[in-house]
Amino acid sequence: xxxxxxxxxxxxxxxxxxxxxxxxxxxxxxxxxxxxxxxxxxxxxxxxxxxxxxxxxxxxxxxxxxxxxxxxxxxxxxxxxxxxxxxxxxxxxx
Numbered sequence: 055x056x057x058x059x060x061x062x063x064x065x066x067x068x069x070x071x072x073x074x075x076x077x078x079x080x081x082x083x084x085x086x087x088x089x090x091x092x093x094x095x096x097x098x099x100x101x102x103x104x105x106x107x108x109x110x111x112x113x114x115x116x117x118x119x120x121x122x123x124x125x126x127x128x129x130x131x132x133x134x135x136x137x138x139x140x141x142x143x144x145x146x147x148x
Contacts, residue, residue, distance in 0.1 A: 069100040071135040075107060078142045081118075084111040104139055105129035117144030 076093045077085055085094055098107060104120045104127060119142040120127050133139060 070097040071100055071102075071133065071137075072097050073107075073133050073136070074138045075111075076138060076140040077111075077113070078140065079145075080143050081113055081141055084113050098133060102133050103130050104133070104141070107133070107139060108141060113141065118142065119144065 073096060074093055075085070075096050078092055082092050085092070088094070096107070104122065105115055108115050108118065108120075108129070115129055118129075120129060121138075121140040122131060122133070123138050124140075
């Protein structure tokens with residue numbers, strides 16, 4: 055499991071929580087090499103948000119679709135132990 059310190063102000067991993075990160079589409083290339091498929095288990099500091107996690111993995115949040123446990127979520131929603139964070143790049147079509 056990878057430890058993530060997504061923001062410079064969030065270095066306290068003693069109170070970290072384990073989550074599953076799933077990335078889809080062009081975001082998959084940002085996953086760690088040891089990831090299986092489109093997902094990996096990571097530990098984030100308590101109080102981390104999807105915005106923090108995506109920033110840590112150098113993923114632009116502009117237009118990104120973010121889900122927590124299968125439900126649409128904002129970039130500022132706090133993550134809890136056992137959450138599944140999924141992110142998709144915006145899609146265009148016509």
